[in-house]
Amino acid sequence: MFQAVNQIKKTGEMHLFKSHNPKYKDGEQLRDFVYVKDIIDALIFMMTKKSENGLYNLGSGIARTFNDLVNTTFEAMNIRSNISYIDTPLDIRATYQYFTQADMSKLQSAGYNKSFITLEDGVNDYVKNYLLTRQYF
Template identity: 55%
Template sequence: MIIVTGAAGFIGSCLISKLNEENFNFIIAVDDFSKIEKAPNLEGKKIQERVERSAFFEWLDQNYYEVEFIFHIGARTDTTEFDRDVLEELNVRYSQQIWQKCIDYQIPLVYASSAATYGLGELGYDDNESQIPQLKPLNPYGESKNDFDIWALQQEKKPFFWAGLKFFNVYGPNEYHKGRMASVIFHAYNQVKASGKMRLFRSHHPDFKDGEQMRDFVYVKDLLEVCSFLMHHRRNSGIYNLGSGKARTFKDLAINTFTSMGLEPNIDFVDTPADIRDKYQYFTQANMNKLRSIGYTKPFHTLEEGVKDYVQNYLSKEAYY
């Protein structure tokens, strides 16, 4: 059995599809299944059992001997969530319990961290574990992810294999339910479909022209390949960046969305909201050397390739992965 937490969400549901493609069909899907807007993400997938998030540890205590691997993808991922108690409970304490169970039952673990831990990138975007305690996330969500990374690194007892993955700007199918937290590409497609144009934030930084703010956009299918590699590799425990390794501009993203829809670009610029302007990231780019150094050799989708696949094979067809 392979456990996937956050199973009904964007990345978790895509991961189950990837595992099914590799003939792993005894999947234990863990989530809060009361959120019906996520239900379509699991339709047609081969799942052995659905376990409510609140009942998971009791289930694991009774079934641990059948569990081969845990992917802990579930979290409160809303970057506008300011209830620190909720974030502490779901992103820190719950993860700590999973960590301890993996030690007790000798289960390998991959968990989702976040590039939100890097803040404004004052220390760069290198997955150097010695720098993690010095990082300055910009919001409580990023803080909660960094708090768990720090805690994990401090532990004397660790799972025999574990990896924390700092996801950068992930985009791809199965994010229909995410609302404002969905990727910029998802919102771009829907804006263009509705109005024929797209709005981007104007730059308020002298070093960046309008639309030339840069992010490391990573296609979810690349993330799934890395998860599969780590499940089979099971060596070189630690915390790893997971981006494309190549920063691209929002203007590039917009143009590729129009192109994938067979349309000429039509872009407007609007002011970045004042309440987030001083915390706005103008550049992120994952240093991927560490993952490459342990033997991961597959190429990542370019932005052109990823956007085309997402738009033409999923968004335009309202299809799921």
């Protein structure tokens, strides 16, 4: 987000990787974006609940597109969306992940049932209250 906001402020546009997979349009690659405030809440829950040891996935559990993320960033900055798509570098193209989404069932079965902040609300909060105001902490 920090780099995206700075790129948009400097150039008025955002670069995203093109899709080199026919199943996905440019910018429609999917990630499970999660806001740091949700991560902190889940970690505090795990520390205070004394849940079973092990590995837990942590994400929103909902995959969203890079286009969603960037368009929401433009909206938070009150700038019209302007996305250009660039080739994915050859050295990562063959192993690039087009879809990631956390399976939250283990955390939920441990008793964590708090709703995660939506992509739109998280981006708006972070961009407007931290990045644009340069209040990073």
